[in-house]
Structures are given as structure tokens and as C-alpha cells.
Amino acid sequence: MEAAYWWGAVIGALVGAAVGVGGTALYKGAVAAFVAQMKGPRTWTACGGSAMFSVLLSGMALLVFAMEGLVCLPMAAPLIVGLALLGSWLGWLAGGGKTQSGAQLALPSIGVLALAVGGGSILPAPDSSGEVTTVWHLFAPPERLWPHVLALPSLPEPDWWLFRLGVAYPLRSETKPDGARTCDLSTGPMPEIVTRRDEYRRLAFRVIKTPPSMRELNPFGKVHASHLTSVYRGKEGEFLLSPEGSGTLLIARSSYGLRMGPFWYWRLWPDSIVSHVHERVVQEIERRSSFDSIGR
The missing domain is CATH 1.10.357 (Tetracycline Repressor; domain 2)
Structure with a gap:
């Protein structure tokens, strides 16, 4: 050439x-x-x-x-x-x-x-909003699931490839009586405030501060890219529990802000990541509630 x-x-x-x-x-x-x-x-x-x-x-x-x-x-x-x-x-x-x-x-x-x-x-990207909703049918009544919706002392190591590569994932969560809630992610704490609490039916909260979205992998040094902290922002989340036969219909919903365009392309990643976060949390809620059943 x-x-x-x-x-x-x-x-x-x-x-x-x-x-x-x-x-x-x-x-x-x-x-x-x-x-x-x-x-x-x-x-x-x-x-x-x-x-x-x-x-x-x-x-x-x-x-x-x-x-x-x-x-x-x-x-x-x-x-x-x-x-x-x-x-x-x-x-x-x-x-x-x-x-x-x-x-x-x-x-x-x-x-x-x-x-x-x-x-x-040249100009700041607009703060576009996205929302992810997942629906689960669990074989436990709301009363047995509720304590684990409020708090998960620990979650197992992730197996999804993006989590293993460094994308932020939940480690534990806790809801206090005064309405303060904390979800510890692999990249840092994410403080939240409860906005609605209906016993055994609904827990809604607002995110106060979002930690970095990931820990980047780079063989040549530590990455300090601004988009790790400025592009993705958690907004609100909620769990909805409805009795369904002998089990529960559990709906997990999360909203977020994204400052990167084009939004139609970049939202594909947080949509998938948040969906896997829901899966990780709900599976642990179900697992712990099944142990409660055995204990009884």
C-alpha cells in the first residue's frame, strides 16, 4: 500500500x-x-x-x-x-x-x-432518562419476602461477564427505620432515601448519590475517565409485591439518567446492566426466603 x-x-x-x-x-x-x-x-x-x-x-x-x-x-x-x-x-x-x-x-x-x-x-449532552422493569413470579408469600426486600446482608460473587470485568454490581443493602437506605456496590456506597413504604407491598426509594459505574481494566495504568462518574446516575427504584396464589408477583423497577449520546445506542448498556442487577437481587431474595421456609 x-x-x-x-x-x-x-x-x-x-x-x-x-x-x-x-x-x-x-x-x-x-x-x-x-x-x-x-x-x-x-x-x-x-x-x-x-x-x-x-x-x-x-x-x-x-x-x-x-x-x-x-x-x-x-x-x-x-x-x-x-x-x-x-x-x-x-x-x-x-x-x-x-x-x-x-x-x-x-x-x-x-x-x-x-x-x-x-x-x-462541544455542548453538554442532555440528561436523558431510562427505566427498567422486571417481573418475577416467586413461590413465597409477600410476608416471607419482605424482610429480604428491606435488607440483604450479602450477595454471592457475580457470574455475569460484565460484572466480572468491573461494571458495578450490588454487594449488600440495608433499610433503616428512619427511612435511610444504603446499597453498597462493588465501586462504593450508594445512599438512598425511602419515599414510600407499605409493609409487605411496596418499597420505593430515591438515589442520593451514585458511585462510579465501573472499575476500568487497563494493563497500562489506572483509568480516571470522567464518564465513570458523570455519565450514569441512578434516580429511583422500587419493589412491588402482590399476592398471587400461594406465591408473589414481584416487580422491580429502576430509573436512571444518562448524559451521553446518542441515547438510543448508549441506553442499551445500562438497560441490560440494570436488568441483571434486578436478577441478581431478586434471586438472592428468593434464595433467602426459601431458607426461611425450610427453617419453619
């Missing part, structure tokens, strides 16, 4: 590094493809390859300088790769990869799209 191909990847990585997550990927792909054609026309496949190499260089730099870790980068990869390929196509058109009219359309499109998907690097 000619030097222009490699220079396209390197310059794309450098330019993208100054823009922001979404805009970075799009600019990275566009610049890499444009520079790769400076010595002559290239196929879009070749320009796309230059863009992907640029993405790889950026990812390696983020790891080496401990700016990101081995959890966040794979989370972002599908979005970044897709935007970089779109940018490379626009950069290919802008560099005359097809027609002059295509170049005239591509140049303004690169700027508009990069601002649309990467504006969060």
Missing part, C-alpha cells in the same frame, strides 16, 4: 482525537479516506480500510495513555465503527471518489453529521 493510505489513517486518528466520541469517529473516517486519495483515486473499500486502521490506532492510544479501558472501548466499538465507515464513504466522495456532484454534497454533510452525532463534545 502507498504512503497516502497510511498517512490517511494517522491524520484521521489525530484529527478525530480533538472532536469527541461520535464526531471523532465520523471525522476520523472522513479525513482518513480523503487523505488516502491525495495521490490519486481509491476505491471506497481501500478508503474504508484506512478509516478502520485509524480507529485501531486511536483505540490503542487510548489504552496506552490510560484514557480508556478494556470495558468501555468494546461498548463503544459498534457505534464508532459504523460512524467511521459512514465518514469514510463521505470522505471518499469528497475526495472525488465518484463524481464532482458527490463531492459537493459530501463536504457539508461531513460537518453537519459530525455536529449531530458528536456535538456532546
